[in-house]
Amino acid sequence: MVLLLQLRINLNNNMKLPVYLDNNATTKVDPRVLDAMLPFFTEDFGNAASRNHPFGWKAEEGVDYAREQIATLIGANEKEIIFTSGATESNNLALKGVFEMYAEKGKHIVTAVTEHKAILDTCKHLEKQGAEITYLYPTEDGLISVEQVEAAIRPDTILVSLMFANNEIGVIEPIREIAAVCKKHGVLFHSDATQAVGKIPVDVIADNIDLMSFTAHKMYGPKGIGALYVRRKNPRVKVTAQMDGGGHERGMRSGTLNVPGIVGFGKAAEIALADMASDTERIIKMRDRLENALLTLEESYLNGSKEHRLPHTSNISFKYVEGEGLMMAIKDIAVSSGSACTSASLEPSYVLKSLGLDDELAHSSLRFGLSRFTTDEEIDFTINCVSDAVNRLRDMSPLWEMFKDGIDLKSVKWTEH
Amino acid sequence: MAYSEKVIDHYSNPRNVGTLDKSSPFVGTGLVGAPECGDVMRLQIQVNPETGMIEDARFKTFGCGSAIASSSLATEWLKGKSVDQALTIDNMDIVEELALPPVKIHCSVLAEDAIRAAINDYRVKQGLEPIAEEKSHH
Numbered sequence: 001m002v003l004l005l006q007l008r009i010n011l012n013n014n015m016k017l018p019v020y021l022d023n024n025a026t027t028k029v030d031p032r033v034l035d036a037m038l039p040f041f042t043e044d045f046g047n048a049a050s051r052n053h054p055f056g057w058k059a060e061e062g063v064d065y066a067r068e069q070i071a072t073l074i075g076a077n078e079k080e081i082i083f084t085s086g087a088t089e090s091n092n093l094a095l096k097g098v099f100e101m102y103a104e105k106g107k108h109i110v111t112a113v114t115e116h117k118a119i120l121d122t123c124k125h126l127e128k129q130g131a132e133i134t135y136l137y138p139t140e141d142g143l144i145s146v147e148q149v150e151a152a153i154r155p156d157t158i159l160v161s162l163m164f165a166n167n168e169i170g171v172i173e174p175i176r177e178i179a180a181v182c183k184k185h186g187v188l189f190h191s192d193a194t195q196a197v198g199k200i201p202v203d204v205i206a207d208n209i210d211l212m213s214f215t216a217h218k219m220y221g222p223k224g225i226g227a228l229y230v231r232r233k234n235p236r237v238k239v240t241a242q243m244d245g246g247g248h249e250r251g252m253r254s255g256t257l258n259v260p261g262i263v264g265f266g267k268a269a270e271i272a273l274a275d276m277a278s279d280t281e282r283i284i285k286m287r288d289r290l291e292n293a294l295l296t297l298e299e300s301y302l303n304g305s306k307e308h309r310l311p312h313t314s315n316i317s318f319k320y321v322e323g324e325g326l327m328m329a330i331k332d333i334a335v336s337s338g339s340a341c342t343s344a345s346l347e348p349s350y351v352l353k354s355l356g357l358d359d360e361l362a363h364s365s366l367r368f369g370l371s372r373f374t375t376d377e378e379i380d381f382t383i384n385c386v387s388d389a390v391n392r393l394r395d396m397s398p399l400w401e402m403f404k405d406g407i408d409l410k411s412v413k414w415t416e417h
Numbered sequence: 418m419a420y421s422e423k424v425i426d427h428y429s430n431p432r433n434v435g436t437l438d439k440s441s442p443f444v445g446t447g448l449v450g451a452p453e454c455g456d457v458m459r460l461q462i463q464v465n466p467e468t469g470m471i472e473d474a475r476f477k478t479f480g481c482g483s484a485i486a487s488s489s490l491a492t493e494w495l496k497g498k499s500v501d502q503a504l505t506i507d508n509m510d511i512v513e514e515l516a517l518p519p520v521k522i523h524c525s526v527l528a529e530d531a532i533r534a535a536i537n538d539y540r541v542k543q544g545l546e547p548i549a550e551e552k553s554h555h
Contacts, residue, residue, distance in 0.1 A: 322455050324481035328420070328428060348455070359453030396434045396485065398459035398477040399452060414451035415530070 017332045019378045023218075023369035024167050024195060024313055025336060029264070030220035030372075036267035037222065040260040048257045049248065059259045066266025073269040074212065075203035076229050082249045083262055086226035087194040088118040090213030091161075093228050093253065094190045095122045097239025098159045098211070099131055102188070106156025110187075112136040112144050113354045115163055119192055136162075140356045141305035142171035150181045159188045164196035164212075168338065168351040168367060169304030170313025172200065179208035188237060194218055198272035199310055200280075204229055210237050216261065220372065221268030225261030228253075279372045284311040286379045287370050291316065293383040297390055299403070303352055303365060312370040315352075317361040320400040321393045326366065329389035333382050338365035360399070360409075420482055421516035427486035432493050435475040437461040445539025447531040456480035456524065458488050460531035462495055462503070464539055471495050471503060476531075483521040487511050487528040495532065500539065504548065506532055 020028070040062055048063045050056025064078070071078040084090045095109070111123055113135045123133045134152045136144050149160060160182045165172045175191055182189040190211040196202055197212075198219030204212060215226035230252065231237045245254025291314045294300055299319040315338075318326065323337035338349035348362035357365075366386070370379075394400040402409060420428070437444045443464050450457040457480065463473040474492040478485045490511055495503050511517070511525035537547040 320479065322480050322484075324455075325428075325479075325485060328482040348453075359455075363452070363455045396431060396477050397479045398448065398457055399479045401436065401477060409452060412448075414453075414457070415449050415534075 015375070015377050015381065019333045019382055021368045021370060021374070021378075021382065022334045022336055023371040023374075024170070024367060025369070026217045026223065027220045027371050028373055029217075029222055030268060030271060032271060033221055033264045033267045037260045037264040040263050045259075048259055049246065059257075062259055062263045063257055066262045066269075069266035069270045070227060073202075073273045074197060074214075074229060075205050077232060079250070080204075080229055080232050082228045082230055082252050083257060083265075084226045084228055084253055085224055085258075086217070087116075087192060087213045087215040088226075090215070090226050090228035091116070091118040091192055092122050093239055093242050094211045094213060095119065095126060095159070095161060096242055097252070098188060098190070098237075099126050099129070100240035101238050102158040106154075106158045108132045108134070108154050108157040110134045110136065110149060110152045110157060110160040110162075112138060112162055114138050114142060114144075114166055114351050115161070116167055116192060116194070119161060119163070132156075137354060138171075141308070142166055142169050142303075142351075142355055143305055143308060144173055144178070146174060146177045146181050149178050150185070153182070153185050153187055157185070157187050159190060161190040161192070164191045164193035164202065165200070165310050166304065166351060167195050168336075168349060169315045169355075170195070170310035171304040172196065172308045172310060174308075175209070176207045179210075182210075183208050188235075195310060195313075198269065198276075199312060201276070204231070210235070211239070216265035216268055219268050219272050222261050222264045225258050225265045227265070275372065280311045283370050283372065283374065286374055286376060287312055287314055287368070290314060290368060290370075290379050290383060294318075294386060297387060300390070301361065303355065303357065303361075314368045315365055316368070317352075317357070317365040318390045319361060319364055320397045320403055321364050321390055322397075323363050323365060325393055326364070326386075326389055329393060330382075330385050333385055335369075336367045338362045338367070423490075423515050424482055424486040424517070427489040427515070428482040431476075431485060431489040433473075433475050433489065433496075434477060436477065437463050437473065437475050442542045443539070445535040445537070445542070447534025447536075447538060449530045449534055450480070450527050452479065456484045456527055458484065458527050458531045460488060460491060460495075460528070460535045462500075462535045462539060464500060469499050471498050471500065480524065480527075481521070483515070483517055483524040484527065486515055487517075487524045488531065490514060491528045491532055500536055503532060503536060 044058035046055025046059040048059040067078040067081050136148050179189040188210045192213045197214040210231045212229040217223040241252050243254050248254050301317045303315040327337050338352045352362040439446050445462045448459045458478045461475045462471045465472045474495040476488040476492050478488045508525040508529040
């Protein structure tokens with residue numbers, strides 16, 4: 001067995017298995033990022049808030065530099081970057097912080113059903129506190145329109161929160177236009193840009209963004225460190241702190257700064273900016289090759305807009321094959337599925353369902369997420385492995401046989417269980 | 418989720434995948450589950466009219482590894498049994514044999530349902546009453 005595996009690895013030119021294609025979940029830390037972080041664990045380990053000795057100064061220097069690197073990536077001023085533990089905390093701080101701070105203006109918030117749970121569950125929490133939330137539905141491409149947003153805005157609307165790019169299907173929303181409409185109506189605009197920052201150009205000034213959540217570990221940085229961009233001019237935005245303590249981060253987020261994490265985040269931002277064009281060019285070629293090959297399989301469908309999409313993401317449904325069964329067949333490839341079986345809730349992906357997908361298509365989906373470390377041979381391997389698995393499972397799928405016999409599955413009386 | 422070796426074995430080398438002639442009076446077909454639930458099983462038995470023994474059993478399943486393994490195992494167990502003996506196959510026997518975790522027990526229930534549905538289809542073809550669905554699952 002070991003020998004066989006060894007042989008297979010050699011045949012594949014030392015390609016390591018399993019192939020990692022779940023980069024929308026998290027990315028590998030870039031070695032350059034790790035190198036930048038290391039000194040801050042054992043040498044420059046001071047508390048960035050310690051003002052009276054060199055350990056503190058070194059740590060503060062590291063944080064200040066990283067804050068600049070991160071601000072530069074998104075076109076912000078470094079004073080507008082509030083460090084948090086990650087995008088979930090940033091989303092909580094943005095929504096709860098705005099709701100509390102702007103309570104006298106109103107209690108209406110607009111968001112979308114395709115948002116991440118960190119937004120949706122925070123909205124649910126706010127509804128219990130008296131907030132009124134409007135949930136917009138996307139088109140079957142996964143897009144929310146400017147007109148939809150404008151129609152949802154009321155005199156008591158305090159915030160519109162829409163994600164920059166979707167985590168499951170990679171669809172990029174028309175953020176700049178939507179945010180401009182919010183500005184016109186004097187409504188704050190927040191974006192969960194977790195999947196977008198570091199992958200595609202994001203500019204908070206040009207994009208009219210007032211608050212923006214993002215995180216290091218989706219852009220080859222470490223886990224446990226994220227940021228909330230909070231605009232300081234036109235308008236000056238304030239959020240009520242959700243964590244009481246030493247008044248760090250301009251009083252918006254107390255807690256000793258995660259210095260190595262922040263330094264890594266900064267380095268990741270610097271690399272993302274420098275390498276974005278070349279990374280994207282290479283990744284998009286591989287992604288399209290993978291996608292085109294898999295879409296040649298009969299009854300396979302791309303989920304979400306093909307055009308308005310992150311360069312590294314592809315979400316494909318293979319009809320008549322169940323997602324978890326498929327994942328088991330491709331255990332040498334690490335991906336995510338929209339199948340109910342892979343979630344705790346036993347419900348298929350709510351994002352895919354909101355696009356109007358049949359349950360069976362939602363159950364049959366795989367999300368491929370490439371990275372700057374993905375290689376051409378990994379893509380070749382994935383194409384072969386997935387194609388073989390889909391064909392094999394279809395051969396044992398009663399639904400596939402019925403489809404081939406021309407039976408309309410909608411006309412079958414199924415026994416629910 | 419970690420699968421047991423037996424689930425992996427049945428999933429990787431499924432026994433008795435295939436289709437029997439649905440229109441034959443000696444073939445019983447059971448189709449259970451629903452696409453939107455992520456599991457559909459079709460189980461078929463072929464009964465020897467002289468001996469009353471199940472001489473062949475085939476399945477096709479749309480579902481997770483445990484669902485495929487449950488139906489594959491069911492076909493193995495059905496072959497060589499009489500129709501009445503087949504009715505005694507209990508979903509918990511499948512759970513035990515495949516070491517299914519609690520979240521996958523429904524796969525074994527579905528397999529038991531498929532067996533009963535196939536037997537009932539056969540009984541009705543033979544002019545017999547279907548077995549009532551009174552049995553409660555574990």
